[in-house]
Amino acid sequence: DGGITQSPKYLFRKEGQNVTLSCEQNLNHDAMYWYRQDPGQGLRLIYYSQIVNDFQKGDIAEGYSVSREKKESFPLTVTSAQKNPTAFYLCASSIGAEGKNEQYFGPGTRLTVT
């Protein structure tokens, strides 16, 4: 089955620790995205990557970092510099940025930092 997987579903960390969220896709998509979702708010774009070894900042990149060493994988690191990291994180992928850019979403990771 093709799709996007995110692990783990729930993640708990102490304040001051970096944490890496996994996102893997086997859809052979070139583009991948990370969003953050907070209650009552829409999705906000953190980082996106249109091709391997390249990525761009989204609207709220501060305190986050990414890498795109393989087409299938786009891990997100939430660093201790992120002031309010507790949120639901969604990864998505699309064939490319052209055309209707239909984005396929993973099931999400809920991160709680205390």
Added chain:
Amino acid sequence: GEDVEQSLFLSVREGDSSVINCTYTDSSSTYLYWYKQEPGAGLQLLTYIFSNMDMKQDQRLTVLLNKKDKHLSLRIADTQTGDSAIYFCAERSYSSASKIIFGSGTRLSIRP
């Protein structure tokens, strides 16, 4: 800047039609989307409409686009309990091909 707005809640009786509304600001929008999110899950693309269309119908779903007023709506006919979810309106502008701007989502609840 680009902005997409939706009301936060909608309650509908089972079997009635649901109409979820959305307004957007970017006049260069090329595609407009409706996504559905069930509790604790990711988003699923329900339907989309290209900006040169006024209406698109897909089974129980009807999308209406009023470009003059920058207004998008999603009508769900014969609403069922399985339609309970958060519905996100989103738009993609010509000037920013990689970015999709999402609204805050409308939580649809179904009354028996």
